[in-house]
Amino acid sequence: MDNSIKKIAVLGSTGSIGQQTLDVICALNTRFRVIGLTGGNNVGLLERQIREFGPEMFYSSARLDFDCGSKFFSMEEIASHPDVDLVVVATSGKEGLNPTLAALRAGKTVALANKEILVMAGGIITREASLHNTEIRPIDSEHSAIWQCLRGEESKPQKIFLTASGGPFYHYSQSQLSGVTVQQALAHPTWKMGKKITIDSATLMNKGLEVIEAHWLFDIPMDSIEILIHPQSIIHSMVEFVDGSLKAQLSFPDMRLPIQYALCYPDRLSNLGLPRLDMNQIQSLKFDLIELNKFPCLTLALNAGRQGGTYPAVLCAAGEVAVGLFLNGRISFTDIAVIVEEALEQHQSIGEPSVEQILAADIWARECVRRLRVK
């Protein structure tokens, strides 16, 4: 095989980021070859992807009953397989944690979309990456923007401005927020994403997770990261240097661009499938200050990130269960924060936790939310 062809494993290939990753790979098909695909319950889609891309390896958490010529492996085996050059981690929640560790320990480059992994275990993940002399490339649009702005810079940024669209309810009053429907919460104004992250964007939980993610990725204190409301989602983030100079990355809001950048780095390639910004159409760029008290999930996330230990794992797990309950019509939109807060309050955190302790905190949080619901 041509050595210039990069061999890719996509973990979570049936999710929103996984599908868009395969879309980028199709558009730039002379550069990449898909070696492994992993999926969850969407068996039909995984089957179609396996037929289209013909990976050597696949993993499915649900049963796959067809002869695809592809061999079944665990996610860890796929992530660390000698044939793989780059692992795209597009799983959700804690699911990708062990496979990401396996990839880093095998010296693979990891393109990371699954932010909970850094939120839960940022210290362990970054330590393993530097120990094995490998890199974590961000796929999250804000973090890709920061990464692009820092490229070629010798000095560390003094401050990071993480932009946030504010979600669909930024102008809602407190009473309006409690009556928000699932359908309203799933209608994000600028980004097309999976359900869980769309709800997290509406509660601004997502932005809190992103502050923690940026802290670990760029080794910058959480208090040097400022959230700036930018409803147009054109500036994907900015960095400020010690001399007062600011750099920003602007592009049409489409996740395929940060995915492509992470796959192709250090190259930039033309992809005619990607929409472009028309600067003549943009009259002005709008910013607003964040109103923290309106979005308690954001405050909870920032506090959990500052406290560290196993609090961030509880934040992620309780948040995931609470969002699931909201999507199933069992709790109101504002109950999401109430549930997460209660779980965090009841939790006894462990400092400098191991992976096992982090995963145990995740299980504890899920049970805690179940107990709270029964009460």
Ligand code: MG
């Ligand atoms: Mg983001």
